[in-house]
Amino acid sequence: MDLATFAGSLGLDAITPALAGSDNVNSSELLGGNEVKRTPTEANGNSSGPRIGVFICHCGSNIAGTVDTSKVREAAEKLPGVVAAKENKYTCSDLGQDEIIAAIKENKVERVVVAACSPRMHEPTFRSCIQEAGLNPYLLQMVNLREQCSWVHSREKDKATEKAIDLVRMGVAKAAKLVPLEAREVPVEQSSLVIGGGVAGIQAALDLAQMGFKVYLVESEPSIGGRMAQLDKTFPTGDCAICILAPKMVELARHPNITLLSYSEVEEVTGFIGSYEVKVRRKARYVVEKKCVGCGVCADSCPVKVDNEFDMGFGKRKAIYVPFPQAVPLKYTIDKDNCIHFKTGKCKACVKACANEAIDHEMEDEIVELKVGTIICATGFDTYVPMKRGVYKYWEYQNVITGLELERLLNASGPTGGHLIRPSDEKTPKRVAFIQCVGSRNKKIGVNYCSRVCCMYSMKNAQIIKEHEPDTEIAVYYNDIRAFGKGFEELYHRVREEYGIEFIRGRPAKLSEDPETNSITIRAEETLLNKITERQFDLIVLATGLQPSEGGKRIGKILSLSLSPDGFFMEAHPKLRPVDTAIDGIYLAGCAQGPKDIPDSVAQAKAAAASAASIMAGKNVKIEPLTALIDESLCVGCGLCEEMCPYGAPEVFESDKGTKAKIVEALCHGCGTCAAACPQKAITANQFTDEQIASEIVSALGGIGVTAEKAKKAAKKAEEA
Amino acid sequence: MEKGVDLEERRPIYEPKIVAFCCNWCSYAGADLAGTTRLQYPTNVRIVRVMCSGRVDPAFVLKAFSLGADGVLVAGCHPSDCHYINGNEKAAMRGTFLSEFLEDAGLEPQRFKVEWIAGSEGQKFANIVKQMVAELEALGPIAEGCA
Ligand SMILES: Cc1cc2nc3c(=O)[nH]c(=O)nc-3n(C[C@H](O)[C@H](O)[C@H](O)COP(=O)(O)OP(=O)(O)OC[C@H]3O[C@@H](n4cnc5c(N)ncnc54)[C@H](O)[C@@H]3O)c2cc1C
Ligand code: SF4
Ligand code: SF4
Numbered sequence: 001m002d003l004a005t006f007a008g009s010l011g012l013d014a015i016t017p018a019l020a021g022s023d024n025v026n027s028s029e030l031l032g033g034n035e036v037k038r039t040p041t042e043a044n045g046n047s048s049g050p051r052i053g054v055f056i057c058h059c060g061s062n063i064a065g066t067v068d069t070s071k072v073r074e075a076a077e078k079l080p081g082v083v084a085a086k087e088n089k090y091t092c093s094d095l096g097q098d099e100i101i102a103a104i105k106e107n108k109v110e111r112v113v114v115a116a117c118s119p120r121m122h123e124p125t126f127r128s129c130i131q132e133a134g135l136n137p138y139l140l141q142m143v144n145l146r147e148q149c150s151w152v153h154s155r156e157k158d159k160a161t162e163k164a165i166d167l168v169r170m171g172v173a174k175a176a177k178l179v180p181l182e183a184r185e186v187p188v189e190q191s192s193l194v195i196g197g198g199v200a201g202i203q204a205a206l207d208l209a210q211m212g213f214k215v216y217l218v219e220s221e222p223s224i225g226g227r228m229a230q231l232d233k234t235f236p237t238g239d240c241a242i243c244i245l246a247p248k249m250v251e252l253a254r255h256p257n258i259t260l261l262s263y264s265e266v267e268e269v270t271g272f273i274g275s276y277e278v279k280v281r282r283k284a285r286y287v288v289e290k291k292c293v294g295c296g297v298c299a300d301s302c303p304v305k306v307d308n309e310f311d312m313g314f315g316k317r318k319a320i321y322v323p324f325p326q327a328v329p330l331k332y333t334i335d336k337d338n339c340i341h342f343k344t345g346k347c348k349a350c351v352k353a354c355a356n357e358a359i360d361h362e363m364e365d366e367i368v369e370l371k372v373g374t375i376i377c378a379t380g381f382d383t384y385v386p387m388k389r390g391v392y393k394y395w396e397y398q399n400v401i402t403g404l405e406l407e408r409l410l411n412a413s414g415p416t417g418g419h420l421i422r423p424s425d426e427k428t429p430k431r432v433a434f435i436q437c438v439g440s441r442n443k444k445i446g447v448n449y450c451s452r453v454c455c456m457y458s459m460k461n462a463q464i465i466k467e468h469e470p471d472t473e474i475a476v477y478y479n480d481i482r483a484f485g486k487g488f489e490e491l492y493h494r495v496r497e498e499y500g501i502e503f504i505r506g507r508p509a510k511l512s513e514d515p516e517t518n519s520i521t522i523r524a525e526e527t528l529l530n531k532i533t534e535r536q537f538d539l540i541v542l543a544t545g546l547q548p549s550e551g552g553k554r555i556g557k558i559l560s561l562s563l564s565p566d567g568f569f570m571e572a573h574p575k576l577r578p579v580d581t582a583i584d585g586i587y588l589a590g591c592a593q594g595p596k597d598i599p600d601s602v603a604q605a606k607a608a609a610a611s612a613a614s615i616m617a618g619k620n621v622k623i624e625p626l627t628a629l630i631d632e633s634l635c636v637g638c639g640l641c642e643e644m645c646p647y648g649a650p651e652v653f654e655s656d657k658g659t660k661a662k663i664v665e666a667l668c669h670g671c672g673t674c675a676a677a678c679p680q681k682a683i684t685a686n687q688f689t690d691e692q693i694a695s696e697i698v699s700a701l702g703g704i705g706v707t708a709e710k711a712k713k714a715a716k717k718a719e720e721a
Numbered sequence: 722m723e724k725g726v727d728l729e730e731r732r733p734i735y736e737p738k739i740v741a742f743c744c745n746w747c748s749y750a751g752a753d754l755a756g757t758t759r760l761q762y763p764t765n766v767r768i769v770r771v772m773c774s775g776r777v778d779p780a781f782v783l784k785a786f787s788l789g790a791d792g793v794l795v796a797g798c799h800p801s802d803c804h805y806i807n808g809n810e811k812a813a814m815r816g817t818f819l820s821e822f823l824e825d826a827g828l829e830p831q832r833f834k835v836e837w838i839a840g841s842e843g844q845k846f847a848n849i850v851k852q853m854v855a856e857l858e859a860l861g862p863i864a865e866g867c868a
Contacts, residue, residue: 118753119770120745147756148768152847159764166767560804562750562840570750570840582746626772644775646806671805672776676815688771693781700740700767701788 198226200590384439775808
């Protein structure tokens with residue numbers, strides 16, 4: 001059986017004239033017919049088809065430096081239906097857009113092809129542009145000459161030009177088949193979901209609440225605050241982290257427009273911009289939030305002591321606990337895994353202690369359903385965990401710790417009250433080394449990026465140690481110092497010149513421990529001195545980098561967010577839409593989008609809040625009409641679409657013409673999976689119809705393989721169908 | 722397939738043509754990223770954008786082959802990363818079925834591929850195209866009578 005017969009047996013070609021037909025291959029040519037004579041104004045305009053305008057962008061030299069755009073224009077002029085083909089230096093500029101508008105009016109253009117950058121970049125721009133000229137915005141087809149042609153074939157100019165011509169031919173073919181569509185207007189819920197209660201999430205929530213929008217903040221931990229709450233002081237200014245964060249945390253909890261859902265997880269998100277439906281699991285705290293006053297009598301009575309995660313395992317907490325004294329909400333939580341009652345059924349010491357009867361071991365998780373118009377994802381970062389049996393012996397030597405562990409050991413409300421000790425003997429270390437770029441800028445472990453905060457936090461902590469114990473010797477082993485922010489370079493000079501901190505350029509090759517003193521010798525090549533040195537220290541601090549958070553990964557799957565190569569969430573455009581995602585109504589803030597410091601996280605949070613507000617400020621929002629439609633006259637009611645659709649949008653029903661299916665537009669996300677499955681080809685996937693895609697395939701292959709005979713057969717079949 | 726002549730060696734040059742169906746959210750974005758990072762790959766591929774790999778009707782693939790494509794690539798999001806929950810699973814299902822059929826019809830398995838390419842995997846996109854072009858060059862044109 002050959003392919004054509006097979007296609008036939010599947011019912012794929014005969015029923016689908018578009019697929020069988022030779023569409024945009026100039027059929028009169030293929031069929032050996034006479035060229036239709038056209039009037040000059042029509043150029044190649046096919047009197048039956050729409051009049052097409054093609055606009056080819058040079059993008060400065062981005063495209064024109066590789067692709068011979070005048071050749072592309074000449075080829076475009078000859079394509080069926082094309083009545084105007086123009087080149088522009090920058091099509092997206094005001095000038096470029098004006099030229100499109102003028103050309104549309106002058107040539108009575110009905111379909112527009114813009115051959116420029118990726119549609120993921122400027123499709124909205126050109127849609128509004130052609131709308132301004134009076135066309136339906138969906139009568140635009142973009143051809144990707146930059147990301148998918150000139151930039152990837154910059155050493156093969158001729159072939160890139162050939163490919164560009166093919167791509168334009170495909171675009172023109174599809175454009176000829178485009179039909180006007182109307183965007184759906186849906187009402188916007190005046191509320192927002194903020195996921196993650198670090199400094200970024202807190203700021204975004206406060207800004208939105210201040211503007212009058214209802215905000216739900218979901219935090220998976222028992223308290224908001226994120227990583228900043230764990231820090232001691234903050235570079236470059238040395239402000240106390242919790243002193244500047246705690247007031248914001250309190251304000252958030254008290255704000256009448258904010259509902260704080262701590263110790264909760266987002267489980268499911270459905271819907272669209274304007275009306276997302278969200279299911280949140282409120283994990284059982286085993287303490288009734290309304291009744292708990294945060295007095296802590298319960299914890300005093302609890303016999304179980306475990307490592308406190310918040311103190312990076314250096315301090316202890318009880319099985320009923322708040323992670324840190326300034327926690328918000330100041331409500332206790334029972335850690336089920338360590339509670340004796342959950343293990344043996346015997347204890348309940350806390351229950352006896354609590355005068356408010358706030359403790360309830362029978363409590364169960366609760367599901368809360370929310371409806372929001374926009375979502376801000378601020379799920380932050382995790383710090384890199386050094387490798388087992390790695391060079392830096394984090395798991396083997398007690399006196400090798402990470403930067404975040406050091407923060408807790410320097411913190412006045414930390415496990416040591418701010419006195420720096422080293423873990424092996426709890427003595428004050430007199431010689432401290434920082435090792436930079438651990439888990440950053442390391443191709444071997446697949447982390448190519450710079451974590452942006454480690455140089456500065458090591459300097460900050462070196463300074464704090466010197467302030468505590470001025471006679472400490474401190475050395476920083478680094479590759480490059482990156483002190484790019486406001487006040488950073490100044491801090492770098494200060495710690496070197498005023499605090500006498502030594503900066504050693506070179507990656508340590510080997511660490512070895514003196515079994516008696518537990519002090520550690522670092523062997524390193526000092527590249528500025530060009531010699532190998534061995535120096536001994538009492539404490540080693542690894543400046544571990546920032547990584548995408550586990551919590552973020554969970555949310556990424558739920559929201560279907562794209563990731564950048566570094567694993568952090570990808571913004572819609574790195575420069576112009578830095579807090580938007582590819583999904584309308586979902587925004588990013590803070591380290592969820594990539595490593596950054598507190599000022600940048602806050603700035604981004606404010607931007608995300610403003611972006612979300614700009615949507616919610618309107619009553620309605622437009623949704624792209626990329627949905628599917630069923631032609632009931634073709635539908636036989638087999639129900640395959642219903643089975644295939646991930647959203648339950650198609651509905652089989654009984655009508656007087658028999659069993660039929662229809663698509664509930666509000667549920668349809670426009671993936672087109674149903675259209676691919678329908679054996680009757682009864683389904684139109686808007687903007688990606690069978691006919692449109694088929695026309696692209698045909699022209700991609702330049703009509704090669706379509707022999708006159710084949711085309712004749714196909715046309716005949718189409719006629720019969 | 723296009724034919725030309727290599728002037729130095731005076732042997733016909735075979736330029737395989739690949740039609741790639743890429744989903745908007747992952748693989749098309751991956752192809753865009755290959756561009757923004759200026760990765761270089763052969764010019765033989767023509768991308769058709771669809772919203773989801775689940776949109777790819779087997780008929781599109783067959784049509785491409787019957788019109789002279791030397792290879793067809795269907796690219797979607799990684800399993801469980803589909804923007805539309807599980808459209809890629811449907812693409813995988815159809816892919817398996819198509820591969821079997823195409824092989825029965827006499828086409829070499831290298832000619833049809835279903836691949837998962839994330840928006841962050843510009844390098845993977847470029848590599849797949851490179852590899853596919855190399856494989857198709859080695860195979861040569863589709864034998865008469867197949868398509
Ligand atoms: C050792 C160290 C020292 C630093 N020192 C400084 C400094 O001195 N100055 C400075 O400017 N910056 C410093 N930084 C950087 C600073 O910590 C970050 O800029 C800041 O914490 C980023 O805030 P965020 O809200 O984006 O993320 P985070 O602080 O990580 O907060 C994210 C929050 O989201 C929550 N979350 C995660 N997943 C989910 C989920 N699925 N559902 C619900 N909630 C979730 C987390 O529990 C957390 O509360 C330092 C970083 C480190 C590691
Ligand atoms: S798959 Fe097609 S024929 Fe079957 S019910 Fe759905 S629309 Fe009707
Ligand atoms: S296009 Fe996708 S979401 Fe819409 S009905 Fe079809 S399968 Fe469902």
